Amino acid sequence: MAAEEMTNSDNSKNVREYSFEILYNVIFNDKLLNNEIERVYQTYDISDNDKSYIKKECTGVIENIESIDTIINEYSKVKTNKLKHEILIVFRISVYEILYLDKVPEYATINEAVNIIKTKKCRNLSGYVNATLKNIAKNKTKNKENNNNLNKYCYFKIVNNDDALTLNELNNLHINYYPYDGKLLFKHTNIYYTDSYKNIINTNSFKNGNIIIQDASSAYLVDKLYDLISEEYDSCQDEIKILDTCSSPGGKIISLYFLFNNDNRDGYFEARDISEYKTNIISENIKRLKIKNMQVKAYDATNYIKDDFEKYDIVLCDVPCSGTGVINKKPDIKLRINDSKTKSLKTIQQNILNVSKNYVKLGGIISYSTCTETKEENEDNINEFMDKNPSFEKIYEKKILSNDDNKADGFYMCFLKKINEHKKLYN
Numbered sequence: 001m002a003a004e005e006m007t008n009s010d011n012s013k014n015v016r017e018y019s020f021e022i023l024y025n026v027i028f029n030d031k032l033l034n035n036e037i038e039r040v041y042q043t044y045d046i047s048d049n050d051k052s053y054i055k056k057e058c059t060g061v062i063e064n065i066e067s068i069d070t071i072i073n074e075y076s077k078v079k080t081n082k083l084k085h086e087i088l089i090v091f092r093i094s095v096y097e098i099l100y101l102d103k104v105p106e107y108a109t110i111n112e113a114v115n116i117i118k119t120k121k122c123r124n125l126s127g128y129v130n131a132t133l134k135n136i137a138k139n140k141t142k143n144k145e146n147n148n149n150l151n152k153y154c155y156f157k158i159v160n161n162d163d164a165l166t167l168n169e170l171n172n173l174h175i176n177y178y179p180y181d182g183k184l185l186f187k188h189t190n191i192y193y194t195d196s197y198k199n200i201i202n203t204n205s206f207k208n209g210n211i212i213i214q215d216a217s218s219a220y221l222v223d224k225l226y227d228l229i230s231e232e233y234d235s236c237q238d239e240i241k242i243l244d245t246c247s248s249p250g251g252k253i254i255s256l257y258f259l260f261n262n263d264n265r266d267g268y269f270e271a272r273d274i275s276e277y278k279t280n281i282i283s284e285n286i287k288r289l290k291i292k293n294m295q296v297k298a299y300d301a302t303n304y305i306k307d308d309f310e311k312y313d314i315v316l317c318d319v320p321c322s323g324t325g326v327i328n329k330k331p332d333i334k335l336r337i338n339d340s341k342t343k344s345l346k347t348i349q350q351n352i353l354n355v356s357k358n359y360v361k362l363g364g365i366i367s368y369s370t371c372t373e374t375k376e377e378n379e380d381n382i383n384e385f386m387d388k389n390p391s392f393e394k395i396y397e398k399k400i401l402s403n404d405d406n407k408a409d410g411f412y413m414c415f416l417k418k419i420n421e422h423k424k425l426y427n
Contacts, residue, residue, distance in 0.1 A: 011314060015050050016093060016112045019057045026062070034063060053154055061096045066094045077128075086120045087129060094133050106137040154213055155408075156192050156200060159258045160290060161210040163190055169205050169374070170194075188259055191216055209289040210256075212249040216399045217325075217411035222255040224396065225367055229314065240265035241267050244316040245301040245356055247271035248278035250285050252316055257291060267308075270295040279317050302351040304358065304408075313364045315356045319349040321370035322376050325402050325410020349381055357389060357418075366416040371409050373401060378394045378412040391420040 018040050021165050025031040037055055040046070046054070061068065069080045080088055090113045097109040110133045117126045158166045167175060176193045193216075194200055205211050214222075229240070240260070244253035253271050260267045271282050273293060279298045286294055299305075301317070322342055353368060360366055370377050378399065386394060395417045402410035 006041065013044070014112065015053050015057070017116060018044065018046065018050075018054050019061075019093050020089055020116055022054070022058045023061055023093065024085065026058075027089065028085055033058060037074050051287050057093065057096065060100055064096065065092065068092050068147075070100070071093060071095050071099065071136060071316060073128065075139075076132050084125070085247070086122055087117065090116055090129060091132070095136060098137050110134060110137065114329070123254060154194060154200060155213060155216045156194070156220060157189055157219060157255065158170070158192070158205075158210055159211045159212055160208075161205070166205045167192075168211050170200070170203060173199050183345045186220065188226050189219060189255070191219050207288070210372055211286075212289070214255065215409045215411075217253055217409040218369075219255065220398075220400070221261070221367065221369055221411070221413045222252050224413070225314070225365070225415065226256060226259045228365065228396065239268055240314065241312045242270070242314040243312045243359060244269075244271045245352060246273060246318050246320065247296075247316070248273040248281050250282035252318060253294070254285060254289060254291065256314075257294060268295075269293070270297065272297045272299045272301065273297070274300050279414040302348060302355060304355045308359045310359070310361045310364075313357050313361055314367065315359050315364070316369075317352050317369045318367075318369045318371075319352050319357050321349065321372040322374060323371055324373050325371045325400075325412075342374065346376055348406075349377060351386065353381065353385055357385075357392065358416045362418055362420070364418050365395070366418075367413065368416065369411065369413040371411055373410040373412070375397065378414075382414050382416075385416075391418055392416045393419050 021225040022033070022036045022040055025036050026033050037058060040054070041051055069092070072083075072088075072095060073079050076091065077085070080091075083091070091106070094113045097104045098106055110130060113133055114126045114130050117123060117129050173194055197224050200206055200211065201213070203211070206213075242253060242256060244250070247253055249270075250271050253269055257267070257269050271279075271286075273279050273282065276298050279296050282296050286296065286309060301319075322345055349370070353366070356366055368382065379397075382394065382397070386392065393416070396415040398411070398413055400408060402408060
């Protein structure tokens with residue numbers, strides 16, 4: 001049973017109370033970290049400095065949660081698996097500040113922790129919280145470093161402008177070409193790497209729509225898919241129709257749009273996702289990039305649309321997944337991975353694939369992808385689909401493993417081509 005969701009309409013809260021609210025809902029109510037952070041930003045009147053602090057703190061707690069809990073269990077009489085939820089969250093925030101944020105005074109951390117507990121039903125335990133945190137601070141680990149790598153690096157592509165002009169504006173940043181020594185070969189796209197993510201999104205080039213942020217793994221899928229499309233379709237045919245079923249934030253279909261546009265090829269592009277929240281993100285990117293002829297719709301990809309039967313040449317299915325390939329970027333994922341959730345995701349993935357097969361024309365291609373490395377959500381899904389759908393053939397498959405050397409997302413992609421007529425509608 002989920003815990004009671006933490007919300008508070010009081011705009012006078014301090015930053016630790018916002019962190020408490022976010023982490024409580026992430027850990028005990030199965031909310032997504034990035035969504036909760038964004039919700040708090042939109043709900044309360046918070047300064048930019050405080051927003052930055054909240055994001056760093058919440059991300060840092062999740063990213064270092066095992067180390068933090070080890071410290072708590074060493075000093076607390078009650079272990080983490082038996083602590084009251086409110087006290088556990090306060091302990092985790094406080095230990096993170098004590099061990100990882102040297103600029104935060106320890107007395108301030110402890111005072112705020114006690115003040116938060118005094119507002120909860122367990123207020124009678126504020127003395128226990130105070131004593132435990134003082135003991136932890138007294139024995140503070142001197143050389144522990146914050147290993148938070150979130151959003152320190154990114155890959156990007158240049159659109160709507162000449163590469164040289166944009167790179168000239170970015171000459172004060174650390175920009176490099178794709179650094180993987182030929183492990184992934186890009187034929188149609190220049191991929192750039194920087195360890196200055198925040199600086200990139202603050203440039204005029206980004207704000208004016210000349211840059212797309214996209215991980216190298218996703219960029220490779222687009223490049224490889226366009227390469228196959230170029231072999232299948234010539235410039236004389238009617239406009240190509242492309243559907244992205246689980247699109248947000250829209251990077252893949254937007255990248256395909258620019259590749260077609262640069263080759264003076266006509267196309268119909270439609271981006272869908274399950275909620276208006278997600279489609280608003282796509283629309284914001286389209287607006288920033290000055291794209292005028294892309295359709296965006298909120299729709300659940302597991303629901304079949306009869307009018308879309310064999311309408312599209314390309315259908316992208318970047319399905320919801322466990323996300324094990326992007327734990328470095330979304331550390332709260334490790335709180336959610338279990339057999340039950342993987343099984344549930346697998347069902348959704350298969351449903352999306354079975355619906356999407358009906359949308360592809362004869363000779364068309366389904367692109368199935370995940371940002372996870374598990375066999376169950378990748379190869380097993382494709383093998384089951386192929387066994388039941390002989391009208392499709394596998395024309396390309398690749399798995400990219402995340403590691404410290406390449407810093408790319410862990411990723412799986414498989415392209416399936418419809419080779420025979422398939423008139424059985426999805427039920």
